[in-house]
Structure formats: C-alpha cells, structure tokens
Amino acid sequence: MTESRRDRDIEGRARNARPRDGLGRPLPYGADGVERQPEGVVRAPGETLREAQRLLDAGMPFHAHEVFEDAWKSGPDEEEPLWRGMAQLAVGLTHAARGNPTGGARLLLRGAGRISGYADRAPYGIDVSGLTSWAHELAERIGDTPLDAVAEAPRLTRPGGE
Numbered sequence: 001m002t003e004s005r006r007d008r009d010i011e012g013r014a015r016n017a018r019p020r021d022g023l024g025r026p027l028p029y030g031a032d033g034v035e036r037q038p039e040g041v042v043r044a045p046g047e048t049l050r051e052a053q054r055l056l057d058a059g060m061p062f063h064a065h066e067v068f069e070d071a072w073k074s075g076p077d078e079e080e081p082l083w084r085g086m087a088q089l090a091v092g093l094t095h096a097a098r099g100n101p102t103g104g105a106r107l108l109l110r111g112a113g114r115i116s117g118y119a120d121r122a123p124y125g126i127d128v129s130g131l132t133s134w135a136h137e138l139a140e141r142i143g144d145t146p147l148d149a150v151a152e153a154p155r156l157t158r159p160g161g162e
Helices: 045-057 061-074 077-098 101-118 128-141
Strands: none
Touching (some): 045 077, 077 101, 077 128, 101 128
C-alpha cells in the first residue's frame, strides 16, 4: 500500500502547496502561480480594507477574501458578521469570475445579508449600502460565462470614508 503524504505548512497543518492562479484555482505543481496571502495576519481595519481593495482591483477576489477572513478571525466578536460578510462578497465574485453562477449568486446574497445590519453605522467608511446594492445587482446578472473580476470589482469604502 502506498502512503499518501499531505502537504503541510510550517505548523504541521494540512495545506495544499500547489500553486494557485489569481482566482485561487490550483495549478499543476511546478507552474508559475500567484503568491498566496499569508494566513493569520492581524491588520487594523483600514489596512484590511486597503489590502482587500488592492487585491480586488488586481482581479484577485479570492485573495481579498483571505484578507477579510483574517479580519473576522482576529477582530472583535461583534464585528465577525461584518468581516465574514465582506469575505463572502469577495468569494462570491471569485465564483462569478470562475463561471459558477449558482455559487457566486448564493455567496453574494449571503454576504450582502450579513453586512446589511451595519448600514446605519458604515464602520470604517465601508459603503455598506453600495456593496449590498452591488451584490444584489451582480447576483441577478451572473451567467455561465465567467465575469471579469477586475471590471466587476466593487469599491469597498465611500469616497472620503475610512
């Protein structure tokens, strides 16, 4: 019987070491991929938003989702729905860009629902109303043809926000 060895990170956790493309899809071993986001980075909210926006603008919503995931895991409990919802918006865009209309729409709507409770506060200058509208509009028009992640990237904050 052949033993199957799993890729592990430096802490021994199972982690696929295959390179990934800009949408987080695995590539063959040895292929040139996009550098992955480091995990467990604790950022101030403004840094989180700037880094996620940079990644979205570069057509890498999967990587932006990882930045938001760090925020929800390291931030205060009362902000978990905000950052988790933001991650779901980013991964919804990822699925839409990969040509998965069902998964994309589902995650966009789930993320919009999660962040909608923050609309009256707009924490950290996040354009909650604008993002919610963007998610609903995008969810309605996703088709089987992959969307352009750069062209569809939302603005996370209101002008002058943050």
